[in-house]
Amino acid sequence: MSYTGPEFDSPQQRRSRRAPMTVALAALVPGALLGWVVYEGVGKPGGSGGGQVGAGTSRSAPASPVSPSDDAKAPSPSAAPSLKGKVVVIDPGHNPGNFQHASEINQQVDIGTNWKECDTTGTSTNAGYTEARFTLDVAHRLRTLLERQGATVRLTHDGDRPAWGPCVTQRAQIGNDAHADAAISIHADGAPEGDRGFHVILPAAVHSGGADTRPIVGPSRTLGERVESDFAKVTGSSPSNYVGNGTGLDVRKDLGGLNLSTVPKVFIECGNMRDSKDAALLTSGAWRQKAAQGISEGIVSFLGG
CATH class of the missing domain: 3.40.630.40 (Zn-dependent exopeptidases)
Structure with a gap:
């Protein structure tokens, strides 16, 4: 198998955290809208944010690279010394x-x-x-x-x-x-x-x-x-x-x-x-x-x- 670099598992999909709105919660609409903005900009799969989205819930992270026994065993390009000029x-x-x-x-x-x-x-x-x-x-x-x-x-x-x-x-x-x-x-x-x-x-x-x-x-x-x-x-x-x-x-x-x-x-x-x-x-x-x-x-x- 040709070397293709470290492989990573796909990030797991997050569950939607939208809660139903009721008339009784009309007073909380501004807070709910703010929470929705944060979810769309940070917590949504594929967003650029990271870290915690809500209490007790962490954003899913990519799995660790494959084990050293696998073929894809090259050092990370950013960590490897550059051989330019060699x-x-x-x-x-x-x-x-x-x-x-x-x-x-x-x-x-x-x-x-x-x-x-x-x-x-x-x-x-x-x-x-x-x-x-x-x-x-x-x-x-x-x-x-x-x-x-x-x-x-x-x-x-x-x-x-x-x-x-x-x-x-x-x-x-x-x-x-x-x-x-x-x-x-x-x-x-x-x-x-x-x-x-x-x-x-x-x-x-x-x-x-x-x-x-x-x-x-x-x-x-x-x-x-x-x-x-x-x-x-x-x-x-x-x-x-x-x-x-x-x-x-x-x-x-x-x-x-x-x-x-x-x-x-x-x-x-x-x-x-x-x-x-x-x-x-x-x-x-x-x-x-x-x-x-x-x-x-x-x-x-x-x-x-």
Whole structure:
């Protein structure tokens, strides 16, 4: 379900409070007319007034927003920090066409610490739902949420290039060229059945070849911690039971997308596509909306300071 904002119940209709007039009450006509004016201007449903209308009777108020477990879990627009002037780069992991371009994605590229494949195909659920489809879907949802906060958002790919890649080196460069205030690469894992949960990958301190992550290690950790916390809160998912020792955080120096970044950047593995329980979440549109919302809240928290 696409995010539409907090939902509210419709205000309940008030009962008419008019009392019959009789000749015996003719002396009270002026007071009754005054009461009618107050009712029409303040107490009538849809009026601009509020508070009490009569003794012991309160104006009906809208119900509270839906519970935090529902999909519509965005902060109130008036309460959320404005991201105007902020740039966020979203990197949807892999590409749906990578399967058909093995020679292109297998070419070796320099990631600073060593050479690796330009890109990979990614994984999929046992039923064939691919990681590349998942990451692009979440990226679109995340872009919408961040743009509502006023951010300028750029995707590393979105059907605007050949049907493979880009290489991990290019993905990092796109964030660098955009001078992104935050960048995130979205993924889902392909671990054995029984391995469950999500984790956020942080850049290690690398200074080798063309890679120097030392300036971004600190802010990237802060970004990662905010994303980990809010992702868990919004989705209800637990940190990985097979990576990160229960912290939901993992530090790596073998990923070109992190090694070559000059802006704060993290990866998130949203779950394990090869585990049947995680796969049921990853293939749910409602859950993917929660995933995007959790990531968005983490980024907003990071950029809002």
